[in-house]
Amino acid sequence: MNLKTYNAPTMALALAEVKKDLGKDAVILHTRVYRVGGMLGVGGRQVVEITASDQPPSRTPRRGQDAGREQAPRGNDVSSSRPSRMPAAASASHPAEFVPTSFDRFELKPEGLSRVPDGPAPVVAAAKAAQAAEPLPHPVVREASPVTASRSKSQRTPLPTTKVAAAPVDPDALAALAGEMATIKRLVGQVLSSARRGGDATLGMSEPLFDLHLQLTESGIEAAIADQIAGAVRDELHASELEDRVVVSRSIERALAAKIPVVGAVTKASRQKLGKPLVLAFVGPTGVGKTTTVAKLAAAYKLRHGVRVGLITSDTYRIGAVDQLRTYAQIIGVPLVVALSARETEQACQRLSDCDVILMDTAGRSPRDASKLDELAGFVQAASPDETHLVLSAAADEQVMIKAAERFAALAPDRLIISKLDEALDFGRLVNVVNAARLLLSYVTTGQEVPDHIELANADRFARLILGSSEGSGLGPALAAGVAEADASPGAI
Numbered sequence: 001m002n003l004k005t006y007n008a009p010t011m012a013l014a015l016a017e018v019k020k021d022l023g024k025d026a027v028i029l030h031t032r033v034y035r036v037g038g039m040l041g042v043g044g045r046q047v048v049e050i051t052a053s054d055q056p057p058s059r060t061p062r063r064g065q066d067a068g069r070e071q072a073p074r075g076n077d078v079s080s081s082r083p084s085r086m087p088a089a090a091s092a093s094h095p096a097e098f099v100p101t102s103f104d105r106f107e108l109k110p111e112g113l114s115r116v117p118d119g120p121a122p123v124v125a126a127a128k129a130a131q132a133a134e135p136l137p138h139p140v141v142r143e144a145s146p147v148t149a150s151r152s153k154s155q156r157t158p159l160p161t162t163k164v165a166a167a168p169v170d171p172d173a174l175a176a177l178a179g180e181m182a183t184i185k186r187l188v189g190q191v192l193s194s195a196r197r198g199g200d201a202t203l204g205m206s207e208p209l210f211d212l213h214l215q216l217t218e219s220g221i222e223a224a225i226a227d228q229i230a231g232a233v234r235d236e237l238h239a240s241e242l243e244d245r246v247v248v249s250r251s252i253e254r255a256l257a258a259k260i261p262v263v264g265a266v267t268k269a270s271r272q273k274l275g276k277p278l279v280l281a282f283v284g285p286t287g288v289g290k291t292t293t294v295a296k297l298a299a300a301y302k303l304r305h306g307v308r309v310g311l312i313t314s315d316t317y318r319i320g321a322v323d324q325l326r327t328y329a330q331i332i333g334v335p336l337v338v339a340l341s342a343r344e345t346e347q348a349c350q351r352l353s354d355c356d357v358i359l360m361d362t363a364g365r366s367p368r369d370a371s372k373l374d375e376l377a378g379f380v381q382a383a384s385p386d387e388t389h390l391v392l393s394a395a396a397d398e399q400v401m402i403k404a405a406e407r408f409a410a411l412a413p414d415r416l417i418i419s420k421l422d423e424a425l426d427f428g429r430l431v432n433v434v435n436a437a438r439l440l441l442s443y444v445t446t447g448q449e450v451p452d453h454i455e456l457a458n459a460d461r462f463a464r465l466i467l468g469s470s471e472g473s474g475l476g477p478a479l480a481a482g483v484a485e486a487d488a489s490p491g492a493i
Helices: 011-022 122-133 171-197 207-218 223-236 245-258 290-304 321-332 342-351 370-383 398-411 428-437 459-469 476-481
Strands: 003-008 027-036 045-053 106-109 112-115 278-283 309-313 336-338 357-361 387-393 415-419 440-445 454-456
Touching: 003 011, 011 045, 207 223, 207 245, 207 428, 207 459, 223 245, 223 428, 245 459, 278 290, 278 370, 290 309, 290 321, 290 357, 290 415, 290 440, 290 454, 309 321, 309 342, 321 336, 336 342, 342 370, 357 370, 370 398, 387 398, 387 440, 398 428, 415 428, 428 459, 440 459
Parallel strands: 278 357, 278 387, 309 336, 309 357, 387 415, 415 440
Antiparallel strands: 003 045, 027 045, 106 112, 440 454
């Protein structure tokens, strides 16, 4: 086979060269049009390239491959070599629109290039003859895909299933597992909390110390205070002592008690300077139990200490407040004076000047009401108290108690009473309140009974109460019994 390539400016000139060289039976195998010269695709001249042969190619297409498959186009050819059929009569006046294929047979005639009408090209005929001579391969049967199978419900094949009875659940094992998971959760939370604070208080702790440190934080004590307590115990004990849970627990109690500043004793009711009685004022938000606390202390001073007691109340805003305190005063047998202004408060103190102790009850005020707090400050200043006790309820939120202590600081309180200890959800947060208020804890109340449910604040007992609260021990026998049944205890008043 004589294979040649011809280049010319136009298709007509290229075909003329093919006819002149190879004759009218020449076979066109490939054509393309490209540009030469110019820069960046601009300018240059067009060149038509024809590859032709004097006889058809003798290659036979492979089995399973279409004999009429298109040839892949070359590089950056302007025209595609995709096979296309030329019309029956191609006009030589439009040579650029004609792209012959490698599988069509043409002949050169005086009027132009025409396709041979009698059947396909020799290459195509040879490919069809080869396919007819060879037997077809057996068809490959493929299973239907899940998507195809799901199109028809009738073709679905149910999967074999076996019913397995669930194993019985052991309640004890389940409870133990839940407890272990809760412990792990608490430990991870503790480690993450310590990492966020950037401190290393938990590093190097023995297991008993770490457990008690965790118990402190779970009781509501701030992490910073718990870290200080655990750090003090770690520095105090030797390595062998840190492994003894009993020794560590006692050291934790002592360190915790040191974080609870208390008065430690009942103020003796005696004549003060210039012969005036001991004056105690009680202030605080609404509903914290000031009136009941005043009645309990009045009964304790009168019935247990045998001193003369006088009561003053300026709580004329709350309905029934005066009647409530008057009823207590009549039962206890002490005088009561009602003061409607700062001037009347001063006069009331003068009327009760023959008493040993005067207890002044005030109206509850909202910590957000600055004007009412200023008015209350006027009442307190008129009484010139020796002690001003801020009363806060243990049933309130920790931040509410701290904010109240900040606002009532304008009245210059020097003592703190925690009331309604029996209604508290946890006791550790009370340590946070005492430290934030920077006041000495004087009394705690554990119920509504007068005069029983009040007790002198004791740091050691408070620490034991906090460490036992997470185990559900409640208030404990000492605090729950009240003052009436604990006269011999350090907390009796």
